[in-house]
Amino acid sequence: MPEAAALPLDEPRPPRKLYRSSDGRWLGGVARGLAGHLGLPVVWVRLVFVGLFLADGLGALLYAAFWFFVPLGVGGVGGQKPPSLVTTETSPDGRRRIVARRPDRGQIVALLLMVVVAMVFVGSVNLGNGAKAYLLPAVLVAAGVALVWRQADNARRARWVEVGRRRRTLTLLRAGAGVLLVTAGVSAIFVLQGSAAHLGSVLQAALAVLVGITLLAGPYLVRMTQDLSEERLMRIRAQERAEVAAHVHDSVLHTLTLIQRNAENAGEVRRLARAQERDLRAWLYKPEGNGKDETDEPTTLADAVKRNAAEVEDKHGVPIEVVVVGDCPLDERIGAQMQAAREAMVNAAKYGGEGGAVQVYAEVEGRTVFVSVRDRGPGFDLDAIPDDRMGVRESIIGRMERNGGTARLRAVPGGGTEVELEMERAEKT
């Protein structure tokens, strides 16, 4: 029953679906899920379940049905993905989060409660003596099934949240306990039936039936799973192809058109081609694929250097070759260094661009970040520059020194100028 209640929708969100809550739950998360869905306090729902349970076990049946049919979600309400979305929907979620951190206590409480309720139930229900003998095994079976089902939930949840891989032994233990309980319950029923003598033959018969069914249905099942996975693969491929096509269409064709229009303007053509090449490279060879986050501010040194170089390259039409060794997150000091480096790149492109590509090299070694920008231009003499020219003194040397780094300018033996910037990373990043 995924669509439990059709609520009026006046928000553009996808229709609210009933999910079982995965955080802060006691057993299956049914009560919390329902509470979130209906907008009621969890305690009420739990009390209702307990009350129904006393009515000849109806609550337990209902709970089991919910557990079986309703998919597990995050939080109380329909947020499949971000938990933050959920916090806004269910007001007391902040508190719940804290409960969720220590699920064990909740589970213990739940267990105790269940035992108490079960005892009350057993005491209140008046069954025949023979039936009562089945009760204990049945409870055992139910407990085992509950355990295994919870396990399945955890596995599903782990796939979403990708946690819980460190508690593998616990997982195994729980699954084992569940299976054990079920087995114990089932065999108890057999024993109670007084057919302990026939147990062997009964098991054999059951095994024979199982094997028979497997033989009959096996090939179909295998075929089906194969088909399914193949279909999935095809779908993924198609999706990927569509994405590539979209990207190529968007950027490459666009650039080619621009190039055709600007065919006489060699500089513009070169700039366009270079920008396109860079773009496509980033898209094709980036570890996580698709450079879609291009509008985001860079957060690491490598990104910042590449971004700056790309922008200067585009603006001044001088190729800049970037080599980055290692990487680190940006902090305030490194940010200042990046600005200085950018200034150096601009200078190199402006004054030394005729000699060929500008070479930018950045390296992170331990806590030290080193950036070198070199051009192959005519070179220049810092002392020969008038004092009112602030570009180099202020933007590069001054900025580096104010932030606790050093900047060195020097003439390169083979011609050209090299700016070396060195900065320690901030203590706490």
Added chain:
Amino acid sequence: MSDPTEANGTTAGAEATQAADGGSGRHARVVLVDDHRMFRTGVQAEIGRTEQTGVEVVGEAADVDQAVTVITATRPEVVLLDVHLPGGGGVEVLRRCAALMADTEQPVRFLALSVSDAAEDVIGVIRGGARGYVTKTITGSDLVDSIFRVQEGDAVFSPRLAGFVLDAFASTDAPPVDEDLDRLTQREREVLRLIARGYAYKEIAKQLFISVKTVESHVSAVLRKLQLSNRHELTRWATARRLV
């Protein structure tokens, strides 16, 4: 991303090549391996004017099987090898041509020529035995010069390759399996850094007060270490370096 600097590991030879080649009698037989016909044609047009460049393109191949066949048949001195190839990539070609590379009489040498920016691709072919790596944006004259360098047994390190190599060795600071083999010396590191910063061999020699020959031998040593180093960290490095 472009040109003169890309192979400036190759000294001032760029101009020298154009001027002096006709007379100096430098000659190299080359096979082009690349799955893009357009690109092969372009390279052929740029370097294949034998009387000017001294380079003679004796064969072309578009995939791994073809490449192995052509290389075995023509026994070129240098193979320009694309990293991405149908049938297993450049690494597969290198693997299947290992015997030809090891030949002491007339070894076949490989120069990786790639558009790829992925460090693992590039390091892969270098470890497979290629003597150098240049990007496809290289100019014709620089490429010619690189070919001759490789033919003579030198290593051709572009700044980008130097960066990749530094990266590969830097992030494997874990206790090395084989110290002598797996660690770059201080000097080799310095040389690599200067290459990555865009210095030509001659400039590096001046900067470090050593001879060009010494620079070359450092670079060759780095290449050897990279090719021989068998620590599994190098393969794991590609993933590890993103976690910084």
